[in-house]
Amino acid sequence: MPTPTSEGQGDLCLTNVTKRFGDFTAVDDLSLTIPQGSFFALLGASGCGKTTTLRMVAGLERPTAGTISIGEEDITEAKPYARPVNTVFQNYALFPHMTVLDNVAFGLKRRKVADATKTAKEGLELVELGHLAGRKPAQLSGGQQQRVALARALVNHPAVLLLDEPLGALDLKLRRQMQLELKKIQEEVGLTFVHVTHDQEEAMTMADTIAVMNAGVIEQLGHPTELYERPASTFVANFLGQSNLLAGEISDRVGGDLVVQVGGHKLALPGDRSTRQDGKVWLGVRPEKLRIGLAGGADGAGRNHLDGVVLDASFTGVSTQYLVRLAWGQAITVVAQNDGSALLRDGDQVQVSWVPQHGFALDAAQDAFAGAQRVGDDDTPVPALGGAR
Amino acid sequence: MSAIGSLGGAGGRTKTAPDRPEKRRLTPYWLLVPGMAWLLIFFVVPMVFLGSQSLQTGSFEDGTKLTWNFSIYWETLRGYWPHYARSIGFAALATIAALLIGYPLAYMIAHKSGRWKNILLVLVIAPFFTSFLIRTLAWKTILSSGGPVVWFFQQTHLTDLLQWLHLTDKDTLLATPFAVIAGLTYNFLPFMVLPLYASLDRLDHRLLEAAGDLYSRPFTAFRRVTLPLSMPGVVAGTLLTFIPAAGDYINSVLLGNTRSTMIGQVIDGQFLRVLDYPQAATMSFILLIIILAIVMTYVRRSGTEELV
Ligand SMILES: Nc1ncnc2c1ncn2[C@@H]1O[C@H](COP(=O)(O)OP(=O)(O)OP(=O)(O)O)[C@@H](O)[C@H]1O
């Protein structure tokens, strides 16, 4: 591989970074440390400041306040061309007047690296495009252009590689394939990848660490499983997968467990899975953690139980998604594995249950709808939340 | 010419085989008829006429006769080569000056002007609202001795530089080659700016960000990305400036002196005052061939077909 420019480089650190456009704050007092060699995903809804954050790291935008550093070196004021950072742009931004090979060699030649062409060829081989080296970008498919953009950034061996939704334009199949390829390449070259996306599945399959961003601030940061199993805010609970959020109040404490009163039911929750130890909370549980059965059926002890009526059942093959109305009118979503048990029908009286360890509780002051995906057709209530307020 | 030939042939076939698909295939050719007729009447016919006239002998009063007098070409070249050289030289200098002034201007309008863009574009073509002649006459006042421009040039010793370059005499600017070149530059500047603007306006700013991200300083990004991508505009602009400037005579008449006469001025005199039509036609034809040769070499060398 080419001589790394990343010798002795370290972690990428953003400290209290703020970016304002006029009086609009796009990024608000953001602090973040991305360890060297990690695959970091920045996840968030459209317009939450992801691109702005990347552009500040790349030097294409100046932070209004705060500092950015790589290892020991403060790069806040450094010009883009002087930073050991390369970007794979959202729109690829390939140079239309150059061949694919010249595009890939561009950065190497500017840095006067010996054997620029040879290194560029190796870079193209890495993304399996060696045979198209002589073409112009306009003669490539979208997926091929994307790989050229990736190769053009990768060959420079930057300390940090920034990827701004590089898979956004691809169809689902190519996208899955490219995700795996990107992950493989990252493991091979061992660079720090900062990957921006608004596709939560993409973030979870690829990244070691995910930061969920909302309105210019980071809501939560952690390993994908941690974020999924223990969301720290309603935004994360809804944005990363789906959540059923039940309005409740902590009434008691039994050993390590909290007792949460929800619609007259006492539900248990391990104390360390709640962000507060008393007062009103949202009790959350993921749809696939719920077990559903006909009312009156025997169910394991030590589980939380709620009764309800099936409102809607949609069979999707591997699983069935039920919409269940609880006693107080709220509808919750249950995803049941298709393990051969009989399908339930609309109107069936059912009991849903879950293990206390699968629940989580969040401060009730937060908006239960924050980060929830909009559902296309109007007659379906927003999943799991109908009547919760 | 070959297109006209094939058109005639195609027309003949329609009559003999009037089936539908055939007709549809010919539609594009029929649509070419008005354009081709235009070219034939206003370009080819005058060309042939001019060509034949240049080979005639006789006088305006007694009438002329086609005598295939090719020697006139040789004699004209020998007699008037300084005028041709001056025309090409002045036009080339004016084109270079227009490019140097026009490129930054077009770049600024395309990328930095924000909401002033349309106003600036109108200002670029605003001079066309008055006549070419009037505008050139205005330069007489601008460059007149005792005027502010001359004063400025004297203060900055630019007059010395121009004199050293043999573009002016003594401390005047008017009636010098410099004035002619300045006039040409001014008059044809919009033809340089507009094509440059068109190609710079299409330039995606994000490509420059990508170049910066890939270790290019602003100047390198300009040389490697902006300039190559604006080459079609540069080629179009230089051609649109050079070609009319080489044949122009108003500027040399109004702003020049007897030693800065351009060939256009001589042709004008031969046609309208001396009334020696064969001589004038020969001169025009030679100018045409020289310009054509220069343009073809230039276009080939600049390799526009390789650009996107
Ligand atoms: N140059 C600018 N001037 C003014 N506002 C801007 C500018 N750039 C971005 N913004 C605003 O900052 C906010 C964040 O923009 P940004 O491009 O970072 O969003 P994003 O998270 O990348 O969204 P997406 O997923 O749609 O790409 C947006 O509300 C946007 O309108």
Ligand SMILES: [Mg+2]
């Ligand atoms: Mg973006």
